[in-house]
Amino acid sequence: xxGLIYKNFRVNRSEIIFSLVTAGLCCITAILLSxxxxxxxxxxxxxxxxxxxxxxxxxxxxxxxxPAMATxxxxxxxxxxxxxAFAMSCPQGGxxxxxxxxxxxxxxxxxxxxxxxxxxxxxxxxxxxxxSVSLALGLIFCWRILLSAIEVPFVIRxxxxxxxxxxxxxxxxxxxxxxxxxxxxxxxxxxxxxDPIEALMEWLQSGDIxxxxxxxxxxxxxxxxxxxxxxxxxxxxxxENYEQ
Amino acid sequence: MSSDKxxxxxxLVIFLxxxxxxxxxxxxxxxxxxxxxxxxxxxEDAAVATYLLGVFGMMIPxxxxxxxxxxxxxxxxxxxxxxxxxxxxxxxxASVIVPLGYSVLxxxxxxxxxxxxxxxSDTFDPLGMxxxxxxxxxxxxxxxxxxxxxxxxWGWRGYMMPKLMELMPKPAAVIAGGVIWGLWHAPLTVxxxxxxxxxxxxxxxxxxxxCLMCTALNAFLTLITEKTKSIYPAAFCHSVNNNLGLEIIFxxxxxxxxxxxxxxxSDVGTMLPYLAVLGLVGIASxxxxxxxxxxxxxxxxxxxx
Numbered sequence: 001x002x003g004l005i006y007k008n009f010r011v012n013r014s015e016i017i018f019s020l021v022t023a024g025l026c027c028i029t030a031i032l033l034s035x036x037x038x039x040x041x042x043x044x045x046x047x048x049x050x051x052x053x054x055x056x057x058x059x060x061x062x063x064x065x066x067p068a069m070a071t072x073x074x075x076x077x078x079x080x081x082x083x084x085a086f087a088m089s090c091p092q093g094g095x096x097x098x099x100x101x102x103x104x105x106x107x108x109x110x111x112x113x114x115x116x117x118x119x120x121x122x123x124x125x126x127x128x129x130x131x132s133v134s135l136a137l138g139l140i141f142c143w144r145i146l147l148s149a150i151e152v153p154f155v156i157r158x159x160x161x162x163x164x165x166x167x168x169x170x171x172x173x174x175x176x177x178x179x180x181x182x183x184x185x186x187x188x189x190x191x192x193x194x195d196p197i198e199a200l201m202e203w204l205q206s207g208d209i210x211x212x213x214x215x216x217x218x219x220x221x222x223x224x225x226x227x228x229x230x231x232x233x234x235x236x237x238x239x240e241n242y243e244q
Numbered sequence: 245m246s247s248d249k250x251x252x253x254x255x256l257v258i259f260l261x262x263x264x265x266x267x268x269x270x271x272x273x274x275x276x277x278x279x280x281x282x283x284x285x286x287x288e289d290a291a292v293a294t295y296l297l298g299v300f301g302m303m304i305p306x307x308x309x310x311x312x313x314x315x316x317x318x319x320x321x322x323x324x325x326x327x328x329x330x331x332x333x334x335x336x337x338a339s340v341i342v343p344l345g346y347s348v349l350x351x352x353x354x355x356x357x358x359x360x361x362x363x364x365s366d367t368f369d370p371l372g373m374x375x376x377x378x379x380x381x382x383x384x385x386x387x388x389x390x391x392x393x394x395x396x397x398w399g400w401r402g403y404m405m406p407k408l409m410e411l412m413p414k415p416a417a418v419i420a421g422g423v424i425w426g427l428w429h430a431p432l433t434v435x436x437x438x439x440x441x442x443x444x445x446x447x448x449x450x451x452x453x454x455c456l457m458c459t460a461l462n463a464f465l466t467l468i469t470e471k472t473k474s475i476y477p478a479a480f481c482h483s484v485n486n487n488l489g490l491e492i493i494f495x496x497x498x499x500x501x502x503x504x505x506x507x508x509x510s511d512v513g514t515m516l517p518y519l520a521v522l523g524l525v526g527i528a529s530x531x532x533x534x535x536x537x538x539x540x541x542x543x544x545x546x547x548x549x
Contacts, residue, residue, distance in 0.1 A: 121300075125295075210374060210378060211373040211374070214376070214377040218384065
């Protein structure tokens with residue numbers, strides 16, 4: 001298995017460099033931003049620095065999501081019948097070939113999580129402990145894992161182009177769902193507030209939401225595991241559709 | 245002593261020097277800067293400094309492992325960085341369930357022993373969406389705490405323990421490893437970490453208690469590391485142990501009244517029930533480790549016969 005994982009890292013070297021440089025740039029930007037805005041002195045008058053927290057959460061979201069654009073490249077190189085036949089003839093078979101790709105995705109995302117965690121720890125030090133998005137980092141990581149879990153089986157069954165389109169459709173559906181909620185749902189927590197970000201934070205900490213937020217990471221990991229199992233099953237069928 | 249053993253001793257000494265030095269330098273310097281034990285200061289900047297010290301300090305043993313392997317040209321064989329699941333899923337599951345179990349049992353023991361006069365419903369809130377959600381979020385947050393935990397585990401269980409087990413029998417190695425790990429925490433314990441500074445016998449009682457705690461936990465962590473031949477279960481266990489300790493369980497599920505009572509108790513007092521339950525886990529792990537050795541010995545003797 002380690003050989004197959006190594007192969008993925010070797011073949012996708014340029015994408016890894018792109019991912020790590022992009023994530024690194026986001027982390028450096030976060031640290032420099034906290035220095036340039038004046039660190040703890042800049043927010044000492046704010047009782048709840050939620051707006052600053054939101055900016056940092058968005059920055060780390062970019063650190064995770066920009067590398068995600070290169071995920072489809074991981075499968076493009078192997079999308080031909082010769083490569084798939086060779087993968088199936090290896091001792092680990094198609095199962096090992098697919099599992100190695102899931103390990104690759106997990107290791108890459110964990111590396112980015114580690115980089116952003118270190119950056120967040122430094123930022124927290126600069127802000128005297130008032131700004132930390134470490135919990136948000138965990139949730140962004142799980143969201144990224146969940147998106148991969150949705151995307152990969154489609155990429156394997158229908159090819160990388162359709163897989164990316166389906167992932168786009170899923171994200172689009174979620175945005176439509178959020179829009180519908182804001183148009184027709186119960187947003188009493190938002191109406192009449194002076195600070196919408198603070199209201200959002202309070203809403204997120206309310207009982208029902210915190211329960212589902214707590215369940216989300218476990219759901220994401222289970223989905224990733226199930227996705228891996230489904231992809232292994234779909235691999236042979238998907239390989240028959242690839243061009244020579 | 246054979247040349248192989250000499251080389252192992254040399255590597256172990258280099259590793260321990262690199263692992264021990266930073267805390268023995270940084271803590272006295274910070275004490276001098278702040279003018280008092282850093283873990284007892286109630287200022288925000290000191291709290292941040294101790295947090296940063298905790299996060300980066302936990303990564304020192306890993307750095308020591310890496311540096312020793314590079315300096316002594318040992319390479320990365322037996323680095324325990326692989327993940328082996330086949331037939332080992334029970335140990336992977338135990339790495340999360342066991343620390344959760346002894347924290348919950350520790351909280352129950354504390355209620356039974358120290359919360360005299362308070363009923364169960366007076367001490368613990370009923371399970372609801374809010375506290376269950378908080379508990380799940382805290383458990384999920386272990387993914388983040390995993391990095392510092394891995395920092396310690398790759399050093400202690402991924403390097404020190406295999407070396408100690410090469411030099412001495414397994415039971416002695418587990419005890420020696422636990423004591424060394426406890427002593428590594430000594431500068432932090434002197435600075436008030438875990439037990440504060442206001443307890444009889446400060447700081448030696450605290451250091452001794454830390455050594456006991458580390459020995460018990462070391463037995464379990466060594467067991468899961470040796471069984472899975474992987475460092476990740478130990479890192480998971482360590483992160484859950486740090487992230488969902490007895491106090492955090494109490495802050496999530498305890499009533500305000502119980503939490504008030506808990507703050508009135510001494511740090512050493514709150515640690516005792518936890519230490520008792522952890523001790524039982526340690527003894528069970530110790531027995532399992534020794535029994536495993538006996539089984540292997542019996543197979544070897546059978547093969548030889």
